[in-house]
Amino acid sequence: MPVTWSDDVDDIIGGDLTCGLACLTPAGGAVVTSVAPIGMRDRERGTVGFTTSLGFGRKLERIKDDPRVALAFHAREHGVGDRPDPRFVLVQGEARFDPHPDPATLDEIGSRLEPYMGAPKTGWxxxxxxxAYYGDRVLVTVTVTRVVAWPSAGADGEPEVFGAPLPGAAAEPQRPPKKGTGPRVDAARTGERAARLPHLLLAYRDADRYPVIAPVAVTAADADGVGLRVPAWVPHGGRRAGLLAHSYRAQLVGLESRQNTGWLEVTGTEARYAPHTEAGFRAPANKTIVLLANGFLARRGLAKARKQGRAAALG
Structure with a gap:
């Protein structure tokens, strides 16, 4: 039977402007980034969706390699409707997509964008x-396995669970990487950048091999790593984990995103994060400039993917 969820949780899934997406990596870690769900969900069929572009196709490659994903609905600002509900909602399931969507699918995506992103710019x-940004957009549909709703933005307290029960045992610690667990990029800078952004998400692989996303906060940062405060249910020990710090304004204008993969060590509600890779960008709070940049990046990304054969491989 399809997994369904409550009206209150549906308001959150249907209204949030952005959410965190976690995909698994071949090494047993997770990468977390932000995506635009634009209210795409179907409770009768037990599905939740989001959109992306073939020009930014790395997440699609990860999904094709392993379809298990997680979505974190963690922030209400600039969404659709008036919902002061602070809950942190995690959706886990298996994703699928058509890299060559038909015009009807693209029209459906376009019809949903305006309440969240504003009227699209048109003309010659x-x-x-x-x-490349609009015409090559892809709808990713997640068949939901489980929805978990905590009563607070910090994912504290007793959660409400829809669908499959939570794993009965905590995920075991993972084997340290051969190159060591220490930072490989500037950890102090990583922590300083993350601390000044309002939304910080941590992702890792759970005992049932689905990714999990948790809200976290920076407590310290130095050359040895980034101190984090994590929810009590994050498993103890060491493991590969992804980190996303981001901010956004209305219609996703004025974005800033800082993304890392690395090694996490957890003791109680305190953790130490050693970043191994980093990526990020900062977009100006000007819609015209953002659209010019989106068009350029999507065109370049799509051309690169086609040249390397990655776009064809998705099909």
């Missing part, structure tokens, strides 16, 4: 410039 220039 914009139609051509944004073709």
């Amino acid at each position: 220039f914009w139609d051509r410039w944004l073709r």
